[in-house]
Amino acid sequence: MGERDRVRVLRLHSAFPASLESHVDNVVEAIPSASMPPSDGFTVLVASEIVTIPYRIYNGEVPTFPDSYASIETQIVNCLYSRHHDGAVRQRHLSSLLAAQDDWVVPFVLQLAGEYVIEILQLLASHTHTLSRDEYSRFCAHNPRFIERTTSRIISYWDCYYRRQYPRFEDYPGFQIAAALGWWTSRAGQL
Numbered sequence: 001m002g003e004r005d006r007v008r009v010l011r012l013h014s015a016f017p018a019s020l021e022s023h024v025d026n027v028v029e030a031i032p033s034a035s036m037p038p039s040d041g042f043t044v045l046v047a048s049e050i051v052t053i054p055y056r057i058y059n060g061e062v063p064t065f066p067d068s069y070a071s072i073e074t075q076i077v078n079c080l081y082s083r084h085h086d087g088a089v090r091q092r093h094l095s096s097l098l099a100a101q102d103d104w105v106v107p108f109v110l111q112l113a114g115e116y117v118i119e120i121l122q123l124l125a126s127h128t129h130t131l132s133r134d135e136y137s138r139f140c141a142h143n144p145r146f147i148e149r150t151t152s153r154i155i156s157y158w159d160c161y162y163r164r165q166y167p168r169f170e171d172y173p174g175f176q177i178a179a180a181l182g183w184w185t186s187r188a189g190q191l
Helices: 005-012 017-032 071-081 086-096 103-114 118-125 133-142 146-164 173-180
Strands: 041-048 049-054
Touching: 005 017, 005 049, 017 071, 041 103, 041 133, 049 103, 071 086, 071 103, 086 103, 086 118, 086 173, 103 118, 103 133, 103 146, 103 173, 118 173, 133 146, 146 173
Parallel strands: none
Antiparallel strands: 041 049
């Protein structure tokens, strides 16, 4: 295995708790190779374990899931491809993550709340009621810097790209996601 492949594998493994290592191995072997290594990512605490999730991956899409995949491996693929460089791919894989109850899925979903692709925000905002309140609340409580950074991105993207479309910040899907998850209540009136 060359250095480029070693970096790719290590960055993908570091995105998940160690207990999923064999499943991540199966996924990494099955997904198409990347045109470049995953970009640096963000670090969060998941179930008392620090994971570093790539900001973007550059792998080709998995044409179909192998029959041998366990459902957990399918979720790992969906998590990884929610970090894909193509927004349409991220949106497609987010759809499959919205009903997931696993704690290690939460940061992949929440990272999308702070992105600029409006279709992703609309999809997530329309499904906040399906998210596991316990898992998401626990994650938020253990990762306040991540939540702060994500809310800052929500505000910045609204201000930069969507203020005309959504003159009232409260109508912006990013705000609706954060409000549904209890990230703020009084801040909206200040914008």
